[in-house]
Amino acid sequence: MIDSLFSQPNYVAAKQLLRGTAMERVAIANNVANVETPGYHRMQLDQAFKEQLQSAVRSQQVSGLESLPLNLVEDPNAVASRLDGNSVNLEQEMLHLMQNSVDHAFETQLLSGNLLRMRLAITGRS
Numbered sequence: 001m002i003d004s005l006f007s008q009p010n011y012v013a014a015k016q017l018l019r020g021t022a023m024e025r026v027a028i029a030n031n032v033a034n035v036e037t038p039g040y041h042r043m044q045l046d047q048a049f050k051e052q053l054q055s056a057v058r059s060q061q062v063s064g065l066e067s068l069p070l071n072l073v074e075d076p077n078a079v080a081s082r083l084d085g086n087s088v089n090l091e092q093e094m095l096h097l098m099q100n101s102v103d104h105a106f107e108t109q110l111l112s113g114n115l116l117r118m119r120l121a122i123t124g125r126s
Helices: 009-033 047-059 090-123
Strands: 043-045 072-073
Touching: 009 043, 009 047, 009 072, 009 090, 043 047
Parallel strands: none
Antiparallel strands: 043 072
16 A cells, blocks of 8 residues: 555655765766866766656556666766867856755655545645
């Protein structure tokens, strides 16, 4: 019974979105930390994760979402604009960090809302 509450498509998708956002934050932190490292290439969350998550949500097939791999890969679109070969643009990373923060707040509210509704259903009070 309780397992079915935590396997609802919206809850599982929001939880996976939050996992992806956390991994993106790791990539941003690594990129900022290596902004002065010669030859460092910008990293990002693998697009395959986002595509598989969107596909699973569209088809309401959430059974495999828990096992989606979260990998950081080199950004194929990042071009080294400096002589040392580093492809990190600090201003772009700060924009990614702000967007990531907004995404994280939204996803956290989604999960909190789901949990509050379950609590209300179980206890009769919020």
